[in-house]
Amino acid sequence: MKMIAKKNTLALALSLTVLAGCSSTDTQPVDDMAGMDQGAETTALDNAGDVSATELSEAEKAEMEKQAKMKEEAALREIRTFYFDFDKSDIKAESRLPLMAHSKFLAANPNVKVVVEGHGDERGTKEYNMALGERRAKSVERFLVVNGASRDQLEVVSFGEERPADMGHDEAAWAKNRRAVVEYK
Amino acid sequence: MDFISFCNRRLMVLLIAALFGMPVHAEELTIEITQGSDKAIAIAVVPFKNNSVSAIPEDVSRIVKDDLQRSGEFDSLAVERMLSLPTQATEVYFRDWKLLGQSYLVVGEIEYSTLDKKYKVRYEVFDVNTERRLIGEVLSGSESSLRDLAHRISDTVYKKITGVRGIFSTRIAYVTLQRGSKGETDYRLQIADADGRRSRVLLKTTEPVLSPAWSPKADKIAYVSFETGRPAVYVQTIATGARQKVSSFKGLNGAPAWSPDGSSLALTLSKDGNAEIYLMDMQTSVLKKLTNHFAIDTEPSWSPNGKDIVFTSDRSGSPQVYRMSLSDLRPTRLTFDGRYNARPRFSDDGKRIFYVHQKGGVYNIAALDLKDGSQRILTETPLDESPSIAPNGRMLIYGTQRGKNGVLAVVSVDGQAKYFLPSKFGDVREPAWSPFLN
Numbered sequence: 001m002k003m004i005a006k007k008n009t010l011a012l013a014l015s016l017t018v019l020a021g022c023s024s025t026d027t028q029p030v031d032d033m034a035g036m037d038q039g040a041e042t043t044a045l046d047n048a049g050d051v052s053a054t055e056l057s058e059a060e061k062a063e064m065e066k067q068a069k070m071k072e073e074a075a076l077r078e079i080r081t082f083y084f085d086f087d088k089s090d091i092k093a094e095s096r097l098p099l100m101a102h103s104k105f106l107a108a109n110p111n112v113k114v115v116v117e118g119h120g121d122e123r124g125t126k127e128y129n130m131a132l133g134e135r136r137a138k139s140v141e142r143f144l145v146v147n148g149a150s151r152d153q154l155e156v157v158s159f160g161e162e163r164p165a166d167m168g169h170d171e172a173a174w175a176k177n178r179r180a181v182v183e184y185k
Numbered sequence: 186m187d188f189i190s191f192c193n194r195r196l197m198v199l200l201i202a203a204l205f206g207m208p209v210h211a212e213e214l215t216i217e218i219t220q221g222s223d224k225a226i227a228i229a230v231v232p233f234k235n236n237s238v239s240a241i242p243e244d245v246s247r248i249v250k251d252d253l254q255r256s257g258e259f260d261s262l263a264v265e266r267m268l269s270l271p272t273q274a275t276e277v278y279f280r281d282w283k284l285l286g287q288s289y290l291v292v293g294e295i296e297y298s299t300l301d302k303k304y305k306v307r308y309e310v311f312d313v314n315t316e317r318r319l320i321g322e323v324l325s326g327s328e329s330s331l332r333d334l335a336h337r338i339s340d341t342v343y344k345k346i347t348g349v350r351g352i353f354s355t356r357i358a359y360v361t362l363q364r365g366s367k368g369e370t371d372y373r374l375q376i377a378d379a380d381g382r383r384s385r386v387l388l389k390t391t392e393p394v395l396s397p398a399w400s401p402k403a404d405k406i407a408y409v410s411f412e413t414g415r416p417a418v419y420v421q422t423i424a425t426g427a428r429q430k431v432s433s434f435k436g437l438n439g440a441p442a443w444s445p446d447g448s449s450l451a452l453t454l455s456k457d458g459n460a461e462i463y464l465m466d467m468q469t470s471v472l473k474k475l476t477n478h479f480a481i482d483t484e485p486s487w488s489p490n491g492k493d494i495v496f497t498s499d500r501s502g503s504p505q506v507y508r509m510s511l512s513d514l515r516p517t518r519l520t521f522d523g524r525y526n527a528r529p530r531f532s533d534d535g536k537r538i539f540y541v542h543q544k545g546g547v548y549n550i551a552a553l554d555l556k557d558g559s560q561r562i563l564t565e566t567p568l569d570e571s572p573s574i575a576p577n578g579r580m581l582i583y584g585t586q587r588g589k590n591g592v593l594a595v596v597s598v599d600g601q602a603k604y605f606l607p608s609k610f611g612d613v614r615e616p617a618w619s620p621f622l623n
Contacts, residue, residue: 087524087525123543124504124548125484125570125571126395126570126615127396127440127483128481128497128504128528131453131460131481135481156436157414157416159411160393160395169568
């Protein structure tokens with residue numbers, strides 16, 4: 001998460017710089033940028049006064065911004081396991097950002113398919129947990145579809161309490177087992 | 186049914202007879218009695234005399250003694266405490282047995298005939314108080330049927346004294362799971378005698394197996410297997426190993442339950458969106474949707490008369506037990522105590538249901554009296570599940586956790602008698618008690 005936060009700052013700085021290039025007064029905004037982000041400032045100053053060079057640089061900046069954004073989303077897509085509360089299947093706030101990244105990726109790559117696996121902890125009955133695991137996987141599926149993935153790209157399968165991620169018999173283990181996992185095929 | 190309709194229904198028949206040729210080790214379960222009933226009837230089963238020249242491969246009288254003890258309804262006298270070891274009526278001194286506080290006495294002897302290679306067991310049962318003989322029988326069988334013969338004696342004695350049919354000749358089905366050092370899994374669907382002995386593997390796979398359900402005639406078992414990577418319901422004939430894949434729809438295929446007449450299977454499917462209970466006609470494979478709700482509906486169990494089902498639904502916001510008549514399909518909620526009541530099973534007389542009940546984070550087996558609505562907790566281990574009732578309604582088997590492993594346990598329906606059926610290695614879960622075998 002620390003890495004992602006850093007990238008966010010860089011992306012923000014770059015967007016501000018691009019905006020600066022579009023404004024009528026050339027130098028002022030650059031001065032305003034001073035000290036905000038070392039990398040961004042240097043780039044802006046180097047190109048000051050050279051219109052064509054600035055335009056080129058803005059394209060580069062846009063590209064850099066895109067690259068940073070892609071890296072950030074790829075990092076978010078590394079998160080493929082989403083946890084749930086006991087007997088619950090609603091998506092937790094912490095799961096939203098990475099799930100958005102998966103949605104976008106699936107929308108951009110219609111040939112990519114995923115299996116969403118649903119799981120439960122060992123407590124309670126096996127067939128109810130099977131249905132609960134499916135409901136968790138379907139919550140994830142619905143989130144992905146609402147945010148751009150196609151239903152054809154997704155398959156849901158529940159393993160109930162049969163495939164625990166943690167073999168323990170305490171709350172810490174159970175919390176790790178109540179989950180849905182996005183598996184790219 | 187004719188062959189064409191059979192194919193049209195696209196039922197897959199897979200012969201896994203080859204499996205039985207492989208050296209698959211079945212896991213025997215051992216009995217460990219933890220609690221007896223305080224109302225147990227005192228009975229003395231005297232070791233049967235061996236009249237043959239060689240040793241008898243099974244200790245028949247010991248099997249009878251253990252069977253009766255395990256039921257919780259009898260307290261078998263230890264052999265060391267017996268004052269004499271009679272083998273027939275003329276050797277019985279009732280005064281001795283009265284002195285030892287015994288109510289009933291079983292004596293007998295065994296012969297082996299080299300001619301037809303059969304064992305002949307003669308036994309007698311006496312009422313110590315009235316000094317009358319209640320039973321006198323001679324049974325014969327081959328070496329491989331000695332255990333059957335012993336269980337039959339137990340059934341006869343139990344019935345004569347309690348008036349209730351015994352369950353000693355029935356079987357149990359269960360699933361074992363062994364995890365390898367690299368996390369690999371080995372699931373086996375097995376059946377064994379009610380005492381855990383003579384186990385046989387019906388299916389061996391690396392993927393999850395669950396929810397075994399006996400057909401009413403005890404000749405087939407329906408179960409859920411993930412062997413294709415997705416859940417499917419199979420029906421396997423025990424004697425031949427032949428099986429059919431009866432349900433492999435998109436989504437859930439689970440919780441099979443045979444109707445009492447064996448003509449249909451209730452099961453849980455999510456092919457139409459979410460977990461609903463359906464009825465599948467076993468002749469035509471035609472499906473009828475029984476529940477229709479956005480909540481989870483699963484784990485159906487039939488009333489003995491086949492008119493109602495009970496099931497688990499979380500339509501109230503937490504899993505609870507509901508009852509529904511198949512004629513009007515209108516569910517009524519049965520359980521109100523606590524936030525988790527699931528996987529109900531009807532008692533043999535339809536008057537009670539047994540289910541998993543959670544209180545204070547502990548999951549136990551509870552019984553609900555359908556007439557007066559009173560609930561009774563029968564077990565006290567923390568993670569109890571999968572109750573399955575013996576066909577005489579006197580005991581129920583369930584899965585529980587002991588140490589790191591799942592074990593099977595049995596409790597009498599009055600909560601008095603308890604025993605474990607531990608396995609030497611791996612997890613044992615998902616028990617299902619068979620119906621009477623004949």
